[in-house]
Amino acid sequence: MAYFTTRPENGRHFLQIPGPTNVPDRVLRALDNPTMDHRGPDFGILGKRVLEKVKPVFGTTGPVVIYPASGTGAWEAALVNTLSPGDTVLMCETGWFAHLWQEMAERLGLQPRLLETDWRRAADVPAIEAALRADKGHEIKAVCVVHNETSTGCTSRIDEVRRAMDAAGHPALLLVDTISSLGSIEYRHDEWGVDVTISGSQKGLMLPPGLSFNAVSEKAVRASETARLPRSFWDWKPMLAANATGYFPYTPATNMLYALDTALDMLMAEGLPNVFARHDRHAEATRRAVRAWGLEVQCAEPRHYSSALTAVRLPEGHSANALRAAILERFDMSLGNGLGRLNDRVFRIGHLGAFNDLSLLGTLGGVEMGLRVAGVPHEAGGVKAAMDYLSGNA
Numbered sequence: 198m199a200y201f202t203t204r205p206e207n208g209r210h211f212l213q214i215p216g217p218t219n220v221p222d223r224v225l226r227a228l229d230n231p232t233m234d235h236r237g238p239d240f241g242i243l244g245k246r247v248l249e250k251v252k253p254v255f256g257t258t259g260p261v262v263i264y265p266a267s268g269t270g271a272w273e274a275a276l277v278n279t280l281s282p283g284d285t286v287l288m289c290e291t292g293w294f295a296h297l298w299q300e301m302a303e304r305l306g307l308q309p310r311l312l313e314t315d316w317r318r319a320a321d322v323p324a325i326e327a328a329l330r331a332d333k334g335h336e337i338k339a340v341c342v343v344h345n346e347t348s349t350g351c352t353s354r355i356d357e358v359r360r361a362m363d364a365a366g367h368p369a370l371l372l373v374d375t376i377s378s379l380g381s382i383e384y385r386h387d388e389w390g391v392d393v394t395i396s397g398s399q400k401g402l403m404l405p406p407g408l409s410f411n412a413v414s415e416k417a418v419r420a421s422e423t424a425r426l427p428r429s430f431w432d433w434k435p436m437l438a439a440n441a442t443g444y445f446p447y448t449p450a451t452n453m454l455y456a457l458d459t460a461l462d463m464l465m466a467e468g469l470p471n472v473f474a475r476h477d478r479h480a481e482a483t484r485r486a487v488r489a490w491g492l493e494v495q496c497a498e499p500r501h502y503s504s505a506l507t508a509v510r511l512p513e514g515h516s517a518n519a520l521r522a523a524i525l526e527r528f529d530m531s532l533g534n535g536l537g538r539l540n541d542r543v544f545r546i547g548h549l550g551a552f553n554d555l556s557l558l559g560t561l562g563g564v565e566m567g568l569r570v571a572g573v574p575h576e577a578g579g580v581k582a583a584m585d586y587l588s589g590n591a
């Protein structure tokens with residue numbers, strides 16, 4: 198039994214959703230090693246190595262907690278370790294993922310205060326500053342921002358969020374979701390004064406789903422000492438204690454740590470600035486293709502364009518889901534669907550993770566053919582616009 202979606206005999210399926218992303222063969226081979234004793238002497242060597250090696254990707258020298266969980270688990274961990282029942286949290290509602298995080302906060306007994314957007318731009322920094330300045334009694338305990346909103350393709354400026362918090366002189370914690378940006382878009386946990394950075398394995402880190410992360414500041418660790426939301430599995434304290442010697446308080450996802458070790462080697466060998474530049478370039482080529490087709494990018498603010506994915510709006514009266522279904526059927530490519538209020542209105546092209554010029558051209562070729570097959574009004578020449586850009590810009 199092969200676990201492929203459609204036609205594995207005809208070359209590779211194109212997995213161009215914005216996560217899970219394509220896993221490099223080298224990483225798959227690392228997974229395919231014997232599972233080891235997670236309490237034996239060899240494990241501590243591996244544990245110490247990956248716990249150290251993962252830090253530069255977050256731009257931190259502090260601890261990074263690794264959970265055997267999807268990104269949603271790391272969202273929960275960030276909240277339950279730092280906050281208490283009834284705490285007010287300022288949440289930027291930039292799209293579907295920010296919305297899900299807000300629902301989780303409510304279920305956990307927190308009181309989200311929302312800063313809404315039209316889902317066509319990233320977090321509204323002046324609004325964050327105004328909300329913090331108005332909060333004279335410091336009721337807001339945390340500001341929660343999704344760095345790269347995967348439902349819209351808009352990237353928030355975390356450096357500016359930090360400056361706004363400092364300008365307001367507000368002591369709230371800064372919690373940032375980098376699940377679809379880490380390892381694809383520049384990010385600096387320490388320099389931007391982030392308290393908890395949340396991430397996951399299956400997007401920019403080029404791994405299968407199954408690991409998630411909390412990078413934690415000293416201020417966050419201090420907050421966890423008095424935070425009163427119930428927590429057990431997610432508790433940082435036993436994690437940080439065991440991690441000091443390279444071990445975990447419960448069974449870690451051993452083989453996923455082999456894969457993480459290898460994926461981090463690949464990112465470091467390429468060099469993070471080169472990784473980010475590669476993503477910027479593929480994102481620009483994608484937007485040029487979209488414009489040449491005469492279609493519109495969901496992100497309406499060029500400063501917020503995402504380098505990890507592009508959400509593309511369909512002309513009024515045309516179905517993005519029908520287009521995606523046609524592309525899957527005819528060309529064996531998966532594209533991201535529209536989420537929440539964008540269902541059927543947009544499709545999303547993932548151009549993050551293990552990805553190069555020709556994978557982008559294959560992807561855009563599938564979209565351009567799909568637009569024709571599905572009868573979506575467009576101009577030809579998107580792929581050509583991308584080729585012109587890629588061949589002219591090394």
Ligand SMILES: *Cc1c(COP(=O)(O)O)cnc(C)c1O
Pocket residue numbers: 216267268269270294343345346347374375376377397406
């Ligand atoms: C994928 C994603 C999530 C959800 O992560 P899971 O691994 O599916 O739990 C949350 N936030 C963002 C920004 C994402 O892209």
